[in-house]
Amino acid sequence: MTNDHPEFLKKEHNPEDPSPWLASYLDQSTPLPDEVKQAWLEDSSSSSRQYLLPFLRPLARLCIILIQVVKTFLPRRWAQSALLHRILVWGLKRFVSPQANWLILRHFHLGSQILAFIAANSPAPVSTSPLEPDTIDDLKDHVFVKHDINLYNFVIRLNQALLDADKRLGPLEDPDFSMLHEPTIRLQDMPRARSNVLDLQSAIELFTPLYQLLLTDNDFWRAANSLQLDETIGIYAAQILQAPEHLMLVNNHHPLVPMSTLRAGHRLVLHGLSSEMLHCLLLQKKREYEAKKAATPAPVVAQAEQ
8 A cells, every 4th residue: 555645634624624535534334444445535536537527427428329329230249359458458557547446456356255255155056257367467358348247147156056956045153254355456556657647437437438339239238237236246245144234335226127328337436336345344244253253262072081
């Protein structure tokens, strides 16, 4: 973590002009690691987010509409996933802020750990396909597309296995938390050229039309609506831990009601934040469980009479 503090932490609190960013940073009502919250708010309070995003968002949504018209004249299965990922990696390395790049890379690790937690605590065996890119260049291996596919495949495999075994997810006395940990990716290792100023939300709004252009309609629609699986994954975790507070993280609406792809960029940001909060809650539960287990006296085994 860099020693530089964002502007809202450097300024003294002024009761006549309170900082909304400082209020969000100090607020403890939602779970986030301190360094993640600082990076998130530093990125959100940037000049790029304040001045550039309001212009980019309507233009990006207009592009989505125009691209949809253009794609009616292209072959239905036309797609360029490799080109898409090369462009995304190029853009991330040269224009996106260090905080945004760090949060993006973390997201794949957190998602893989959350799915692994649910799979390990399922009463029916289910496989996962973890994605754990360590560098931005690792994303070239179709990681963005694989991430969306993995979510759907996991839901299908899990529920098919539960149906076949006639079982349901439920609370466990001894849940497995072994796969949960903080990713080793470091913020200070992210690109820091003079051009790396684009905030996370602006970058996502810019990349979304490109995503639509270079993938099939089916792939883009599936990717956009995979965001609504946040609710599904939150319910799975709540069932295992008997922790209904996990459901407060749901912001992407009901998974049975598909939404317009026009708001995919904004919903993708909510998806990233929900994953961070759910992972943080799971780590809290892990620490509570380990502390309780350590404080529980070992059972006394009576010695057999001689």
